[in-house]
Amino acid sequence: MQSKKLFMLLLTALAVGIAAAGCTPGGPCEITGNESLTIYRLPDPASDVFGILPAGESHEVLAYTASGFVGFDPGIAQAGNIGLAHHRWVLLNATLSPFCLAEVNQVTLAEVLADMPPTPVPPTPNPPPPPDPGAANLVITQVKLPEALLAVDTFGDVEVTVENQGDAPAAGYEVWLFPQFGYGPQNPAGHNAIPELAPGANQTIFLPDGIIYSSPGIFTMRALVTDDWLLEGDPTSTGTAGDLKDTEIRIVPGLCNPFADAVISVVTLHLPADTRVLPFYLKVEGGIEIDPTTLEASLGELKAYQCGLQGGFEDRIYCLVYVPEGQEGLAKQLMVRVKDCPEPAFVQNNILIPELLAGDDPGPSVPTCKADLIDPDCTAAGGQMSDSLNTARRCVCP
Numbered sequence: 457m458q459s460k461k462l463f464m465l466l467l468t469a470l471a472v473g474i475a476a477a478g479c480t481p482g483g484p485c486e487i488t489g490n491e492s493l494t495i496y497r498l499p500d501p502a503s504d505v506f507g508i509l510p511a512g513e514s515h516e517v518l519a520y521t522a523s524g525f526v527g528f529d530p531g532i533a534q535a536g537n538i539g540l541a542h543h544r545w546v547l548l549n550a551t552l553s554p555f556c557l558a559e560v561n562q563v564t565l566a567e568v569l570a571d572m573p574p575t576p577v578p579p580t581p582n583p584p585p586p587p588d589p590g591a592a593n594l595v596i597t598q599v600k601l602p603e604a605l606l607a608v609d610t611f612g613d614v615e616v617t618v619e620n621q622g623d624a625p626a627a628g629y630e631v632w633l634f635p636q637f638g639y640g641p642q643n644p645a646g647h648n649a650i651p652e653l654a655p656g657a658n659q660t661i662f663l664p665d666g667i668i669y670s671s672p673g674i675f676t677m678r679a680l681v682t683d684d685w686l687l688e689g690d691p692t693s694t695g696t697a698g699d700l701k702d703t704e705i706r707i708v709p710g711l712c713n714p715f716a717d718a719v720i721s722v723v724t725l726h727l728p729a730d731t732r733v734l735p736f737y738l739k740v741e742g743g744i745e746i747d748p749t750t751l752e753a754s755l756g757e758l759k760a761y762q763c764g765l766q767g768g769f770e771d772r773i774y775c776l777v778y779v780p781e782g783q784e785g786l787a788k789q790l791m792v793r794v795k796d797c798p799e800p801a802f803v804q805n806n807i808l809i810p811e812l813l814a815g816d817d818p819g820p821s822v823p824t825c826k827a828d829l830i831d832p833d834c835t836a837a838g839g840q841m842s843d844s845l846n847t848a849r850r851c852v853c854p
Contacts, residue, residue, distance in 0.1 A: 618681055
């Protein structure tokens with residue numbers, strides 16, 4: 457009786473687990489990861505990791521286990537893997553509800569293992585085999601990328617140089633390229649054949665499909681030399697005598713130097729004693745070609761917590777930085793960079809943090825900008841005195 461109650465509790469937990477994963481009652485039972493899920497080769501968390509199921513990708517559930525794994529077809533050829541051994545598995549941490557799995561079989565780890573192909577045992581040679589006449593050994597000696605391959609949505613060619621460092625000819629090999637190895641299903645971006653290489657010979661292979669990235673970040677690009685990709689579909693298999701080489705690629709936004717050849721002046725305003733928040737701005741002659749909210753600014757070790765535009769001043773980038781006590785009167789290096797870019801877009805040394813207002817009274821904070829202010833209050837409030845000849849001079853506020 458207790459076992460029956462436990463089973464019913466697991467079925468209830470199943471309904472919650474499959475709903476969160478994305479089951480579609482009334483049709484094929486599907487899973488859709490609400491977040492990235494680890495794909496295992498077997499319904500066992502201790503088994504090898506096959507890859508990552510990206511958030512939003514759906515697959516039909518073909519089998520499930522009482523321990524919370526669901527199996528699906530990964531959609532690639534797998535020589536020798538048939539039946540349950542062809543499935544790949546994700547763990548949902550709950551059993552699955554029969555309303556979604558009426559036509560799906562519940563299986564065990566033992567049943568999956570029973571479908572795995574047996575490991576061949578080589579026979580004992582009798583008489584001993586003749587001496588090995590030699591073997592090929594292909595080694596990737598260089599992966600060449602274009603210098604400009606740093607920006608999002610920028611196409612880049614790739615060249616891979618391969619050398620046969622063995623003592624027998626190598627034939628039937630190809631170079632395959634995986635731009636985002638280790639993330640998501642590993643579909644090659646392109647490939648090219650390697651001509652037969654004699655011992656000691658080398659060849660540079662051009663990958664005409666190249667690579668392109670749609671978002672900034674750090675990626676691992678894998679170049680794989682193998683003679684069994686079409687047979688195994690495994691981006692880790694080097695085949696008979698191949699090789700692989702991983703290259704880290706940093707992709708940055710397309711506009712990393714928005715201030716190239718621009719004339720920039722830096723203006724610091726008053727440091728109010730009550731808030732200790734220092735406003736400063738960069739005035740860019742000719743206007744601004746980038747969204748200021750994508751910028752990061754700092755005065756020495758003091759990081760600005762906000763940068764942006766103010767109305768009426770399309771050529772100024774205003775930033776705010778909190779100044780701790782004791783930093784007044786110190787000279788700092790101003791550094792401005794575009795987020796995710798490796799190098800700063802603008803640097804200026806010796807930006808002086810102003811002193812607090814003198815006297816026992818710390819003085820008023822920066823005045824609120826309004827039209828009837830005159831200098832120096834207008835400028836201190838972030839405004840600018842108009843120079844119109846047709847109207848009275850007034851403070852133009854941001």
